[in-house]
Amino acid sequence: MKILVLNAGSSSQKSCLYSIDDRLPNEPPEPMWEAAIDWAHHPGFAEIKVKTATEELTEEIEVKSRLEIMAHLLSMLWQGKTAVLNHPTDIDVVGHRVVQGGQEYSQPVQIDQTVKATIDRLSTLAPNHNPANLEGIEAIEQFLGTEIPQIAVFDTAFHRQIPDAAAIYPVPYAWVDQGIRRYGFHGISHQYCAERAAHLLQRNLEDLRLIVCHLGNGCSLSAIAQGHSIDTTMGFTPLDGLMMGTRSGSVDPGILIHLMRQEGYSVDLLDRELNRESGLKGISGVSADLRQVMKAIADNNSQAQLALDIYIHRLRAYIGAMLASLGGVDALIFTAGVGENSAIVRSLACESFGFLGLKLDAHKNENRPVDQDIATTDSTVRVLVIHTQEDWAIAQECYRLRAKHVSLHEKQS
Numbered sequence: 001m002k003i004l005v006l007n008a009g010s011s012s013q014k015s016c017l018y019s020i021d022d023r024l025p026n027e028p029p030e031p032m033w034e035a036a037i038d039w040a041h042h043p044g045f046a047e048i049k050v051k052t053a054t055e056e057l058t059e060e061i062e063v064k065s066r067l068e069i070m071a072h073l074l075s076m077l078w079q080g081k082t083a084v085l086n087h088p089t090d091i092d093v094v095g096h097r098v099v100q101g102g103q104e105y106s107q108p109v110q111i112d113q114t115v116k117a118t119i120d121r122l123s124t125l126a127p128n129h130n131p132a133n134l135e136g137i138e139a140i141e142q143f144l145g146t147e148i149p150q151i152a153v154f155d156t157a158f159h160r161q162i163p164d165a166a167a168i169y170p171v172p173y174a175w176v177d178q179g180i181r182r183y184g185f186h187g188i189s190h191q192y193c194a195e196r197a198a199h200l201l202q203r204n205l206e207d208l209r210l211i212v213c214h215l216g217n218g219c220s221l222s223a224i225a226q227g228h229s230i231d232t233t234m235g236f237t238p239l240d241g242l243m244m245g246t247r248s249g250s251v252d253p254g255i256l257i258h259l260m261r262q263e264g265y266s267v268d269l270l271d272r273e274l275n276r277e278s279g280l281k282g283i284s285g286v287s288a289d290l291r292q293v294m295k296a297i298a299d300n301n302s303q304a305q306l307a308l309d310i311y312i313h314r315l316r317a318y319i320g321a322m323l324a325s326l327g328g329v330d331a332l333i334f335t336a337g338v339g340e341n342s343a344i345v346r347s348l349a350c351e352s353f354g355f356l357g358l359k360l361d362a363h364k365n366e367n368r369p370v371d372q373d374i375a376t377t378d379s380t381v382r383v384l385v386i387h388t389q390e391d392w393a394i395a396q397e398c399y400r401l402r403a404k405h406v407s408l409h410e411k412q413s
């Protein structure tokens with residue numbers, strides 16, 4: 001089965017083509033074809049990078065319309081040096097990462113007119129993401145035709161079963177009726193890491209209590225019991241919870257009221273400062289990238305040190321919150337850019353949980369672990385570093401849904 005995965009954001013879009021034979025492999029395979037469009041790199045131009053097993057190329061194209069660029073990118077699957085297919089109809093299914101699935105979707109779903117209308121309606125909850133996701137779906141319809149099945153895999157779906165006590169904010173109940181609640185995000189990554197952890201530990205996912213720390217530009221934790229997310233730190237929007245690269249995470253909402261009332265802040269200014277000028281970047285004054293913050297700390301920059309201290313304080317506090325929601329933990333999992341690469345963040349985060357009997361193996365922690373247990377053998381809690389693979393997770397969901405569809409079809413005929 002040839003599965004094309006589209007992961008579209010407002011300023012970038014990643015695409016991968018996977019080929020799966022008669023069953024899902026145990027280890028994540030390399031895609032046959034990988035591409036990325038960067039819309040923001042050079043205003044008015046799109047930077048396109050494509051990689052196959054034998055070719056790698058980068059192009060910059062003037063943007064007349066985004067659809068035109070996407071058509072060009074898709075044609076590179078079957079034309080020119082990067083071609084890996086004979087014809088567009090060789091693609092069996094297209095999977096899309098869709099950020100906001102609201103209260104409607106707790107599972108991946110095959111896309112039809114109703115699903116498209118729902119994704120569109122939910123754009124009010126994710127104005128920077130759902131419209132780009134819909135654009136990707138429509139581009140496929142336009143250029144590959146409506147015959148190729150398309151599947152939406154939602155970033156919120158994994159958190160859909162979080163109990164109301166953890167999902168509902170203590171606000172006037174009328175707000176709850178308006179859909180104001182914790183949706184949670186990074187669900188595709190949290191679910192992938194939970195399944196991968198069970199595989200690496202050779203345990204049943206249903207028997208494990210897990211805390212997944214997705215620490216990238218955006219950061220969120222999830223508490224997972226019996227294979228389900230039961231709590232998470234991102235909320236109604238991806239602004240809630242942990243301190244992030246440029247996002248503040250949770251702050252006292254009274255601060256916003258104060259700034260609007262006393263300083264005349266507009267909604268747009270608050271939005272920009274909390275989403276793009278806060279977090280590691282806001283406090284350090286150096287960068288949103290932890291690598292730059294660490295360099296500044298080495299140069300005795302006290303604001304950079306404060307940024308790291310707040311980041312760790314909040315990470316530990318929220319791990320504590322997830323621990324309480326689960327009533328214990330079998331494994332703590334680190335993933336995404338910071339989680340996978342920063343030994344110091346992992347070590348500082350774990351330090352506070354020594355009282356549980358959690359012990360890191362310092363050598364394993366510092367030795368670039370990938371999909372590995374880095375706790376000592378006598379640690380009471382396993383600590384895993386897992387390379388998150390959202391695109392592969394989407395491809396697996398597409399494979400499972402298509403396989404179910406085909407077997408249902410065979411039974412009926």
Ligand code: AMP
Pocket residue numbers: 215216217218245288289290291336337338341342
């Ligand atoms: P992601 O959103 O998962 O792509 O993560 C991106 C972030 O990961 C970057 O902004 C960096 O802060 C962080 N990162 C990547 N590599 C490293 C590294 N070697 N050490 C510390 N942080 C890193």
